[in-house]
Amino acid sequence: xxxxxxxxxLNHKINxxxxxxxxYDGMHPCLTAxxxxxxxxxxxxxxxGQRLSSSRITQSTxxxxxxxxxxxxxxxxxxxxxxxxxxxxHSLLVGTQTDLLAYDVHNNSDVFYREVADGANAIVLGQLxxxxxxxxxxxxxxxxxxxxxxxxxxxxxxxxxxxxSLCLCDFxxxxxxxxxxxxxxxxxxxxxEDEMIAEMTExxxxxxxxxMHGSRFGYALANGTVGVxxxxxxxxxxxxxxxxxxxxxxxxxxxxxxxxxxxWSNGKIDARSDRTGEVIFxxxxxxxxxxxxxxxxxxxxxxxxxCTSVEGEVRGYLPASKEMKGNLMDASVEQDLIRELSNRxxxxxxxxxxxxxxxxxxxxxxxxxxxxxxxxxxxxxxxQTALSVNAGSENQKPSVDLTISTSxxxxxxxxxxxxxxxxxxxxxxxxPSAQNLSGCIRVPIIPPKDVPVDLHxxxxxxxxxxxxxxxxxxxxxxPRFSMYALCTQGSAPKPxxxxxxxxxxxxxxxxxxxxxxxxxxxxxxxxxxxxxxxxGAGQLCIKIEQxxxxxxxxxxxxxxxxxxxxxxSFLAIEDLSVDADFPDYFxxxxxxLVQVDEYHSVxxxxxxEMADHSNLIRNMLVQAEDARLMGDMKxxxxxxxxxxxxxxxxxxxxxxRSNNHAELLNCLRAVNQAIQRAGRLRVGKPKNQVITxxxxxxxxxxxxxxxxxxxxxxxSC
Numbered sequence: 001x002x003x004x005x006x007x008x009x010l011n012h013k014i015n016x017x018x019x020x021x022x023x024y025d026g027m028h029p030c031l032t033a034x035x036x037x038x039x040x041x042x043x044x045x046x047x048x049g050q051r052l053s054s055s056r057i058t059q060s061t062x063x064x065x066x067x068x069x070x071x072x073x074x075x076x077x078x079x080x081x082x083x084x085x086x087x088x089x090h091s092l093l094v095g096t097q098t099d100l101l102a103y104d105v106h107n108n109s110d111v112f113y114r115e116v117a118d119g120a121n122a123i124v125l126g127q128l129x130x131x132x133x134x135x136x137x138x139x140x141x142x143x144x145x146x147x148x149x150x151x152x153x154x155x156x157x158x159x160x161x162x163x164x165s166l167c168l169c170d171f172x173x174x175x176x177x178x179x180x181x182x183x184x185x186x187x188x189x190x191x192x193e194d195e196m197i198a199e200m201t202e203x204x205x206x207x208x209x210x211x212m213h214g215s216r217f218g219y220a221l222a223n224g225t226v227g228v229x230x231x232x233x234x235x236x237x238x239x240x241x242x243x244x245x246x247x248x249x250x251x252x253x254x255x256x257x258x259x260x261x262x263x264w265s266n267g268k269i270d271a272r273s274d275r276t277g278e279v280i281f282x283x284x285x286x287x288x289x290x291x292x293x294x295x296x297x298x299x300x301x302x303x304x305x306x307c308t309s310v311e312g313e314v315r316g317y318l319p320a321s322k323e324m325k326g327n328l329m330d331a332s333v334e335q336d337l338i339r340e341l342s343n344r345x346x347x348x349x350x351x352x353x354x355x356x357x358x359x360x361x362x363x364x365x366x367x368x369x370x371x372x373x374x375x376x377x378x379x380x381x382x383x384q385t386a387l388s389v390n391a392g393s394e395n396q397k398p399s400v401d402l403t404i405s406t407s408x409x410x411x412x413x414x415x416x417x418x419x420x421x422x423x424x425x426x427x428x429x430x431x432p433s434a435q436n437l438s439g440c441i442r443v444p445i446i447p448p449k450d451v452p453v454d455l456h457x458x459x460x461x462x463x464x465x466x467x468x469x470x471x472x473x474x475x476x477x478x479p480r481f482s483m484y485a486l487c488t489q490g491s492a493p494k495p496x497x498x499x500x501x502x503x504x505x506x507x508x509x510x511x512x513x514x515x516x517x518x519x520x521x522x523x524x525x526x527x528x529x530x531x532x533x534x535x536g537a538g539q540l541c542i543k544i545e546q547x548x549x550x551x552x553x554x555x556x557x558x559x560x561x562x563x564x565x566x567x568x569s570f571l572a573i574e575d576l577s578v579d580a581d582f583p584d585y586f587x588x589x590x591x592x593l594v595q596v597d598e599y600h601s602v603x604x605x606x607x608x609e610m611a612d613h614s615n616l617i618r619n620m621l622v623q624a625e626d627a628r629l630m631g632d633m634k635x636x637x638x639x640x641x642x643x644x645x646x647x648x649x650x651x652x653x654x655x656x657r658s659n660n661h662a663e664l665l666n667c668l669r670a671v672n673q674a675i676q677r678a679g680r681l682r683v684g685k686p687k688n689q690v691i692t693x694x695x696x697x698x699x700x701x702x703x704x705x706x707x708x709x710x711x712x713x714x715x716s717c
Contacts, residue, residue: 002252002281002320005304006297010066010312012041015075016245017208019291019308022080024105026089029295031306031314034075035068040094042067042105046299057108069103071096081125083111083134084149091149093136095120098661100138100147112151117668118143124166129176129193131155139163139181141665142672144191157194157691158676161185162669167209169217171198171231180217182206186421186449188219188229195688198232201451203421210260212249212274218260220244226262228274236277239426242266248292250305253280254319261305263289269307283317285309354468382407383459383472389485389519390444391534398534399444400482400519402455406439410461413469415441418456419478422447437464445478450562453478480566482519484531484540492532492539497582498553499560499681505571510544513570533559557582561680568683575684577713586707589674592667593703599664606657613650617643671698678710689714 018034028046035041042057045065058068073096083091083102091111092103097119102111118140125136128146135146135155141162146155165182171190172178179191184205190198208220216230226244227237243265249258252271259271259280267285269292272278290310296303297316304316384405392398404415415430417423422445430441447453455476460469503510515523518531531540533556541553542563550567552560560580568576624639675694679687693714697706 002283002317004283004315005318006314006316008043008314010041010043010314012066012312014290014308014310014312016288016290016310018075018078019246019293020078020080020092021293021295021297021306022090022092022105023088024080024090024092026087026106028299029297030105031293031295031297031308032078032080032092033291033308034078034094038071038073038075040069040071040075040078040092042069042092056103056110057105069094069105071101073098077120077123077138079123079125079136081134083125083136085133093123093125095123095138097665100136102136102147102149102151111149112147114147114151116140116145117664118145118672119665121163122166124168124179126168127177128155128168128179131193137166137168137179139166139183141669142676144179144181155194156695157191158672158679158695159183159189160187160673160676164205164207165209165219167211167217169211169215171215171217173215180209182209182219194691195684200229200232200234201421201449203426208244208247210247210249212258212260216274218247218249218274220247220262226260226272227277228260235275238272238277240264242268245289246292248294248305249274250292250294250319252305252317252319254321261292261307263292263307265289267309283307283315285313285315287311287313377410377462377470378408380407381410381461381470383457383461383474385457385474385476387476387478387482387519388521389482389534391485391532397444397446398483398485399446400478402443402445402457402476404441404443404457404459406461409439411437411439411464412441413437413460413462413466415443415460416458417443418458419445419453421449421451422453447478447483450480450483450559452480479519480517481531481563483534484518485534486518486520487530487532487539489530489541495539495541495553495555496584497555497557497560497580498551499564499578499580500549500551501564501576501578502547502549503571503573503576504548507544507546507548509571510550510567513567514542516570517566555582555584557585557677557681561677564681564683573683575686576682577686578681579712580678580681581711585674586710589671589710590703590707592670592674593706596664596667596671599660599667602660603657603664606653606660610650610653610657613646613653617646617650620646674710682713686713 012035015034020032021029022032023029028044031043033041043066056070071094075094076097077095079093080090089106092105094101094103098115100114100116100120104111116138120138120140122139123136126134128135128137131154133148135148137144137146137155142158144157144159144163145153148154159181161183163181163183167180168177169180170177181189181191186202186204188200188202188206189196202221204221204223206219207222210218212218212228216228218228220226224240224243225237226247228235244262245265246263248261250261251258253259257274260274261271263269265288267287267289268282269289270279270282273280287309290308293306294303295306297306302318304318307315384407386403388401390399390401404412406412417428418426420426430443455478457474457476459472461472462469511525514529528543533540537556537559538554540559543551552563554560564578620639620643624636624643627636627639675691678694679691682690690709690713693709694706697709
């Protein structure tokens with residue numbers, strides 16, 4: 001059984017996800033974590049005689065080994081590592097919703113302090129692609145930004161939604177790191193510098209990512225799911241009723257391969273095999289886990305796994321010795337495993353007895369009755385499935401109908417469907433009442449997003465009097481654009497928005513893509529079709545000329561981007577330029593940019609007013625104290641009343657400034673999403689060029705150039 005080699009009880013609460021270990025003097029590892037009231041604590045038990053104190057760092061009154069770094073804002077992310085290539089000592093990086101601080105703890109000085117308009121929800125420090133200096137990469141409001149140790153902005157791009165997790169990993173195996181980004185739109189995106197090269201869709205917000213080894217990485221979702229990917233292939237995943245607070249890769253059983261260490265909201269720590277997800281070790285804290293990190297905290301040359309709880313408890317674990325290898329669990333866990341295997345044995349014995357009774361089914365007049373009860377069905381029984389688009393009615397929502405039927409007069413007693421991202425809990429059970437049993441069941445499915453989904457179907461089939469049933473299992477794929485019904489042109493107002501591009505492939509290949517990506521009543525041959533969105537997003541028209549020019553007409557810019565990306569992937573197009581015009585959406589973006597300017601001017605005015613109020617308060621406080629010392633109580637009372645009024649104005653001004661900042665963030669998010677959508681209309685180099693050119697246009701406040709680029713791409717500049 002693996003036990004902690006050290007345990008600490010720190011008198012500071014720890015914010016979840018915000019724990020790191022840094023060698024700030026280049027030698028001694030220090031546990032660092034964000035705590036409440038806008039502070040970061042640095043635990044350094046190695047140099048007790050040397051204590052630093054300044055305007056930023058103060059000594060903790062509760063623990064002599066802890067120094068407190070005053071941030072004076074709520075900390076949103078934390079990281080440490082070698083930032084300046086010419087120095088060995090680590091820098092501490094602290095992100096808030098408005099700023100990024102790079103701090104030299106050893107020399108007690110700021111490396112740089114930068115305002116970040118999009119906020120910092122996640123941070124990672126390291127080498128990215130061919131960019132030579134290490135970058136502090138922060139993910140915020142639909143944007144990614146990278147700074148070098150001098151505070152220079154060397155990397156910027158946009159992503160689909162608010163960033164929640166970041167990780168550096170050699171995804172392609174070319175020796176250079178790619179950036180993995182987990183966001184609130186359930187996607188894991190992979191960026192090779194500013195080019196997105198892969199995208200994996202999950203079922204919830206991606207809260208944590210960690211590099212395992214090679215191209216393998218672990219992930220955690222907000223719904224309690226953890227798992228491991230190798231590039232775009234998922235090896236395994238498990239789901240818990242608790243939330244994964246932190247994940248980390250560490251070789252705990254000394255087999256040369258890192259396990260996935262997960263800290264849970266119920267205080268549990270477990271280590272799982274990266275290949276199978278099997279639990280090889282677990283332990284428990286009395287409160288939620290805050291973070292899992294590693295470091296040579298005892299300075300004995302051995303790296304420990306360091307686990308922290310939100311209440312400030314810290315435990316360190318050494319990797320298993322050769323004698324303990326393969327026996328990391330305690331006896332109670334082994335008992336649980338024996339109990340589980342015993343239950344499985346009982347289930348298998350019960351199943352075997354059912355088969356034996358079936359084979360001994362009696363002869364004569366009772367044979368048929370006996371066969372019916374035992375669930376004996378004709379040998380040629382088949383389970384058939386069909387998918388169709390249901391436009392809905394007044395009493396029924398539009399949906400995709402999955403029809404499951406048998407090939408004879410047998411009945412379907414129940415159907416289980418497993419599908420990611422469609423059903424709550426990822427599974428759906430249909431169990432008709434005894435009066436409504438039949439050989440056909442219709443299940444309405446409403447996919448929330450346009451992604452292809454595998455439907456894993458299990459159906460219980462038998463006779464009407466059966467008490468035992470045969471289980472049929474099959475998988476059916478839901479096409480990507482299944483929520484679009486074929487319609488005739490002119491049946492609804494024609495969309496004003498459109499995207500036009502040219503391809504060199506044969507038209508038959510495009511028709512093949514149409515037949516695979518949409519649910520069509522029969523295969524079409526004419527490459528000129530119109531669909532109605534069952535989600536109420538209007539019409540989607542796709543027109544293909546003999547010359548190879550394709551026009552995608554829709555008022556939904558996201559949908560146009562999805563269609564172009566899907567078609568480009570099917571035809572293996574590496575670079576694609578597109579002319580786009582979405583007048584309604586572009587007008588929205590123009591209005592948003594006007595609002596951004598207004599919010600910026602209000603922000604500056606309010607900041608100036610707060611500074612004036614602060615100066616007035618300082619002067620009035622001095623006057624009030626002077627009056628008190630001189631015994632002039634009347635003047636003192638007058639000054640304190642004025643001071644109270646000024647303070648109230650200052651608080652009201654702060655509330656207005658806070659609301660203004662929240663609205664500004666929403667507008668900046670909308671602008672970043674507009675750039676992302678403009679990029680998704682293109683493929684390869686034109687996509688990256690559009691994103692970079694859009695950002696430059698916004699930096700130069702050139703709105704007209706921005707819309708030219710969004711319409712015609714980089715060639716319009």
